[in-house]
Amino acid sequence: LAKTTQPISMDSYEGQEVNITCSHNNIATNDYITWYQQFPSQGPRFIIQGYKTKVTNEVASLFIPADRKSSTLSLPRVSLSDTAVYYCLVGSYGNKLVFGAGTILRVKS
Amino acid sequence: DGGITQSPKYLFRKEGQNVTLSCEQNLNHDAMYWYRQDPGQGLRLIYYSQIVNDFQKGDIAEGYSVSREKKESFPLTVTSAQKNPTAFYLCASSIASGVVLGNEQFFGPGTRLTVL
Numbered sequence: 001l002a003k004t005t006q007p008i009s010m011d012s013y014e015g016q017e018v019n020i021t022c023s024h025n026n027i028a029t030n031d032y033i034t035w036y037q038q039f040p041s042q043g044p045r046f047i048i049q050g051y052k053t054k055v056t057n058e059v060a061s062l063f064i065p066a067d068r069k070s071s072t073l074s075l076p077r078v079s080l081s082d083t084a085v086y087y088c089l090v091g092s093y094g095n096k097l098v099f100g101a102g103t104i105l106r107v108k109s
Numbered sequence: 110d111g112g113i114t115q116s117p118k119y120l121f122r123k124e125g126q127n128v129t130l131s132c133e134q135n136l137n138h139d140a141m142y143w144y145r146q147d148p149g150q151g152l153r154l155i156y157y158s159q160i161v162n163d164f165q166k167g168d169i170a171e172g173y174s175v176s177r178e179k180k181e182s183f184p185l186t187v188t189s190a191q192k193n194p195t196a197f198y199l200c201a202s203s204i205a206s207g208v209v210l211g212n213e214q215f216f217g218p219g220t221r222l223t224v225l
């Protein structure tokens with residue numbers, strides 16, 4: 001299983017764009033990259049998933065360079081409600097999922 | 110209305126007692142999981158099941174047991190052998206096991222277990 005490394009915490013202000021980078025140097029050819037968001041006392045929820053280049057949905061973008069050794073979750077114009085823990089996961093079919101400690105994002109007004 | 114449910118939301122147990130946490134899903138998912146989360150920590154995998162009547166240990170299975178007799182149900186028993194059971198327990202399900210395209214995990218609301 002590819003090990004992931006994320007910053008422990010980040011601070012931002014409302015309206016700013018936030019970029020959270022995840023390092024996964026030993027990612028395998030078949031591995032996908034997935035990001036989850038967790039609010040206090042709730043289960044995580046899926047945000048976005050990708051394999052290479054760029055993926056965008058209604059809430060976030062995911063940038064993956066050609067070597068795939070890292071990925072960046074981009075949250076446009078964050079609000080106070082985006083304050084949460086963000087997890088980066090890497091794996092493929094049949095793997096058990098490993099949630100690391102995640103990145104605590106604090107959005108301030 | 111499809112989803113995954115856990116009960117109870119809060120559970121109190123005396124030391125030395127076994128307790129069973131319920132997890133039910135009506136998403137027709139093959140894979141189900143149990144995680145434990147301690148304050149300020151990430152999720153740690155206890156057990157997971159890829160198919161009915163089969164399950165595998167996760168990273169912290171000691172002191173826990175599971176069963177998967179039905180596709181929609183994956184109960185977790187916290188036994189008296191678990192030395193520090195107070196935690197937030199999360200159940201999840203997905204179409205298949207692992208991180209594959211389109212295979213997101215859906216989580217239940219969690220059960221907060223406190224040992225008195």
